[in-house]
Amino acid sequence: MTSYFTTAIPYVNAAPHLGHALELVQADVLARHARSRGRPVRFLTGTDDNALKNVAAARAAGVDVRAFVEGNAARFAGLREPLALSFDDFISTSSDPRHAAGVERLWRRCAAAGDFYRRRYEGLYCAGCEQFYPEAELAGGLCPEHRTAPETVAEENWFFRLSRYTDQLLEILESGRVRVEPRARRNEVLAFVRAGLADFSVSRPAARAGGWGIPVPGDPDQVVYVWWDALANYVTALGYGTGDPAYERWWVDSAERVHVIGKGIVRFHAVYWPALLLSAGLPLPTAVFVHDYLTVDGAKLAKSAGNAVDPAGLADRYGGDAVRWWLLREVARTGDTDFTLDRLIHRADTDLANGLGNLVNRTLTLVHKYRAGQVPPGARLSGASATLAARIDRTLGNFDFRAATDALVSVVDEGNRLVEDTRPWELARAERGGDGSATELLDTVLATLVATCRLLATESQPFLPRGADRLRTQLASGSRVGHPVPAFPRLSVPHVK
Numbered sequence: 001m002t003s004y005f006t007t008a009i010p011y012v013n014a015a016p017h018l019g020h021a022l023e024l025v026q027a028d029v030l031a032r033h034a035r036s037r038g039r040p041v042r043f044l045t046g047t048d049d050n051a052l053k054n055v056a057a058a059r060a061a062g063v064d065v066r067a068f069v070e071g072n073a074a075r076f077a078g079l080r081e082p083l084a085l086s087f088d089d090f091i092s093t094s095s096d097p098r099h100a101a102g103v104e105r106l107w108r109r110c111a112a113a114g115d116f117y118r119r120r121y122e123g124l125y126c127a128g129c130e131q132f133y134p135e136a137e138l139a140g141g142l143c144p145e146h147r148t149a150p151e152t153v154a155e156e157n158w159f160f161r162l163s164r165y166t167d168q169l170l171e172i173l174e175s176g177r178v179r180v181e182p183r184a185r186r187n188e189v190l191a192f193v194r195a196g197l198a199d200f201s202v203s204r205p206a207a208r209a210g211g212w213g214i215p216v217p218g219d220p221d222q223v224v225y226v227w228w229d230a231l232a233n234y235v236t237a238l239g240y241g242t243g244d245p246a247y248e249r250w251w252v253d254s255a256e257r258v259h260v261i262g263k264g265i266v267r268f269h270a271v272y273w274p275a276l277l278l279s280a281g282l283p284l285p286t287a288v289f290v291h292d293y294l295t296v297d298g299a300k301l302a303k304s305a306g307n308a309v310d311p312a313g314l315a316d317r318y319g320g321d322a323v324r325w326w327l328l329r330e331v332a333r334t335g336d337t338d339f340t341l342d343r344l345i346h347r348a349d350t351d352l353a354n355g356l357g358n359l360v361n362r363t364l365t366l367v368h369k370y371r372a373g374q375v376p377p378g379a380r381l382s383g384a385s386a387t388l389a390a391r392i393d394r395t396l397g398n399f400d401f402r403a404a405t406d407a408l409v410s411v412v413d414e415g416n417r418l419v420e421d422t423r424p425w426e427l428a429r430a431e432r433g434g435d436g437s438a439t440e441l442l443d444t445v446l447a448t449l450v451a452t453c454r455l456l457a458t459e460s461q462p463f464l465p466r467g468a469d470r471l472r473t474q475l476a477s478g479s480r481v482g483h484p485v486p487a488f489p490r491l492s493v494p495h496v497k
């Protein structure tokens with residue numbers, strides 16, 4: 001039973017910001033968790049190189065488009081190390097030879113289904129979104145995402161017969177064949193489909209695109225619309241267009257095909273993309289998980305606004321685990337979340353340094369002090385510990401990262417309570433005084449603490465890969481444990497800026 005996880009592929013008109021890190025980390029947790037349960041996993045990310053806004057940004061910077069795109073794409077790929085990401089593949093849609101071949105094949109399949117026609121079109125276009133907006137969806141005449149005035153564009157384009165798929169889309173969304181999570185997003189998509197779907201334009205004149213993009217098969221004066229091109233990456237990266245068996249293995253045969261995306265592009269993923277796949281006769285995604293946005297110090301996170309927060313810089317300074325933990329633990333399931341440095345530091349210190357790290361530290365210290373590093377028999381996992389793995393499976397199955405981190409924290413709290421309630425140092429004193437029942441109780445307490453810490457080290461790995469590895473090294477396995485070394489630094493000490 002294989003699993004396939006993807007992020008959206010961001011535009012590369014600027015460097016990555018903290019919102020990109022959120023999505024990458026969420027998908028990474030899903031991928032690592034599935035692997036930890038023994039499932040074969042493919043985790044894909046990449047960059048959307050073929051957008052007109054990339055061209056515009058490169059020109060504004062006075063840089064060659066390809067060099068500009070490749071430079072920013074490298075910065076996205078470069079988040080792997082600081083954020084400890086485990087993606088298996090990274091697709092750059094302009095330079096990866098697998099991509100154009102797959103886009104062409106997908107296009108030809110939809111053409112063969114009779115789903116394209118040419119039409120002259122005039123509409124209001126937001127270059128930031130790379131989409132036409134009906135007037136009713138504008139907010140006071142402005143793009144609802146960018147708060148900028150769209151431009152009037154009149155041109156002849158290829159159109160896709162989206163309207164034809166209305167009933168099928170309703171069926172797959174209502175039945176949950178394509179799960180859209182959280183529920184509020186599913187309802188939003190259903191309302192959009194029920195209101196009636198209009199065919200949408202899926203190409204642009206090559207001249208307007210500055211020659212950038214993938215030519216429409218059989219019509220080189222047009223390039224494939226950037227969203228069609230971008231959505232296709234989920235199958236082109238598997239070699240859909242090049243006959244690679246990876247496509248069968250990870251798309252056709254996977255038990256789950258999960259897209260992690262931001263709320264601004266739900267319609268593309270939950271309506272347009274399934275419609276294209278239906279048209280081409282390919283399997284649909286099984287789930288689309290939608291996250292909200294981050295704000296920084298109360299302001300909308302925007303590349304142009306200068307508050308983007310460089311995730312690599314943040315990880316360099318505070319550690320990838322601290323950044324991951326904040327993103328997973330504090331970002332709300334629905335509603336935007338405000339990032340501040342104080343919150344990141346407070347969360348890491350409370351949960352990681354003083355919580356998980358301290359529990360392991362005191363456990364190992366006690367085992368060395370009273371049992372010479374030898375793990376006694378008699379571990380008894382109960383309460384939150386006994387159900388931790390199942391609780392993480394369930395919460396991540398619902399894409400509820402906060403609830404999953406709650407489960408970890410409740411086990412840490414349980415471990416710390418065990419120490420405070422049983423007072424091992426008093427048991428040790430009684431043991432020295434010849435109390436045999438104290439020996440047995442101390443054995444059980446220490447063994448239970450070691451088992452709890454080992455469980456936490458294993459179950460926290462998808463969330464905190466590096467810290468969890470440090471914990472596992474100290475905790476070892478079998479009957480001996482290593483010496484305690486702080487696994488999570490305390491961040492609130494005065495820090496060099």
Ligand SMILES: [Zn+2]
Binds near residue numbers: 127146147
């Ligand atoms: Zn826009």
